[in-house]
Amino acid sequence: MPSISIKGNAMPQSPIRKLVPYAEAAKKNGTRVFHLNIGQPDIKTPKIALDAVKNNAIEVLSYARSEGSESYRTKLSNYYDKNGIKVDAKDIIATTGGSEALLFAIGSITDPGDEIIIPEPFYANYNGFSTASGVHVVPVISKIEDNFALPAIEEFEKLITPKTKAILICNPGNPTGYLYSEDELNKLKQIVQKHDLFLIADEVYREFTYDGEKHNSVMSLEGLEQHAIMIDSVSKRYSMCGARIGCIVSKNEAFIHTALKFAQARLSPPTYALLASEAALDTPQSYFDEVIEEYEDRRNTLIAELQKIDGVRVAKPKGAFYCIAELPVTNSEDFAQWILEEFHDNNETVMVAPAGGFYSSEGEGKNQVRIAYVLNKKDLIRCVEIIKIALAKYNS
Missing domain, CATH: 3.40.640.10 (Type I PLP-dependent aspartate aminotransferase-like (Major domain))
Known part of the structure; x- marks a missing residue:
């Protein structure tokens, strides 16, 4: 049987995309999935x-x-x-x-x-x-x-x-x-x-x-x-x-x-x-002014809500539209899969990116997730509420 290259076998999976099958399965079962896992803005293209x-x-x-x-x-x-x-x-x-x-x-x-x-x-x-x-x-x-x-x-x-x-x-x-x-x-x-x-x-x-x-x-x-x-x-x-x-x-x-x-x-x-x-390139500055104001608002909302959860630590970003949150779990990849596969709250759940895949040092980031605040504020508040309920259940 022909063999795959060493380089091919060494190629890492995307921590952002590899949980997609679990999210798709949840959707087929009637669960709404809020996507906090990927930096796809919901802002309209000019x-x-x-x-x-x-x-x-x-x-x-x-x-x-x-x-x-x-x-x-x-x-x-x-x-x-x-x-x-x-x-x-x-x-x-x-x-x-x-x-x-x-x-x-x-x-x-x-x-x-x-x-x-x-x-x-x-x-x-x-x-x-x-x-x-x-x-x-x-x-x-x-x-x-x-x-x-x-x-x-x-x-x-x-x-x-x-x-x-x-x-x-x-x-x-x-x-x-x-x-x-x-x-x-x-x-x-x-x-x-x-x-x-x-x-x-x-x-x-x-x-x-x-x-x-x-x-x-x-x-x-x-x-x-x-x-x-x-x-x-x-x-x-x-x-x-x-x-x-x-x-x-x-x-x-x-x-x-x-x-x-x-x-x-x-x-x-x-x-x-x-x-x-x-x-x-002819997009007016007003477009960026509105977008930046919106993202800053979302960042403030997300950070404030996450800080209300016992055991969660979050770094406050100064740019882009991501943050890293440390969760009270030992394995964030297991939690990210579980919250899609086995959990929902009123038929809603969230998809986050386990942060271990953003490190190359073995064992780093195992209890962290990356959250992209590319959803509106109302949805972000609901997402953090779901994460809080899920953490309580997961840790029990």
């Missing part, structure tokens, strides 16, 4: 983006350029300029989602057996992207009691070896919602300069910052031009997850030249989606 696809004169749906159309990349560079990021169209490669951007970035700077240091917990697919490239993730643990702040630079120093090629961060963070300060980014700048590493920053949640806090981009750090790689996407910014348009941004010409070869090998990003993404 009409201007949808109209660009509906109302166009395309007669032949042809390939786009491998790096994305020049008009899109130029318009995107203007958007970045308004956000204090000075880049040209030539510094940008459009990709099929932020996921492909990460795959191209890792593929361009690492060889099999190389290492990337990542503060954990981190977006679970970083494990998958690294495994696909034969690269080892070296975790440096951030703690819920510190609100998942950047670990001490000394902790990074201990982990750097001749195989280390990059440090990868998500800012604001998925799954923690942590927003890195300018001081923290400057500390990372110093260490990548000292050891001649790349600093990859996944900045797809840039717009979503709260409490008057400001997002700081790695692309704005002076002296980091040859080290910084930014990953971006339209998915969350415009609630366009299905468009699958992301990008890589870097001023390092050798890196961009290499990443473009990966882009050429997969031919091109989807033409209609590029059209929608280019139109979305």
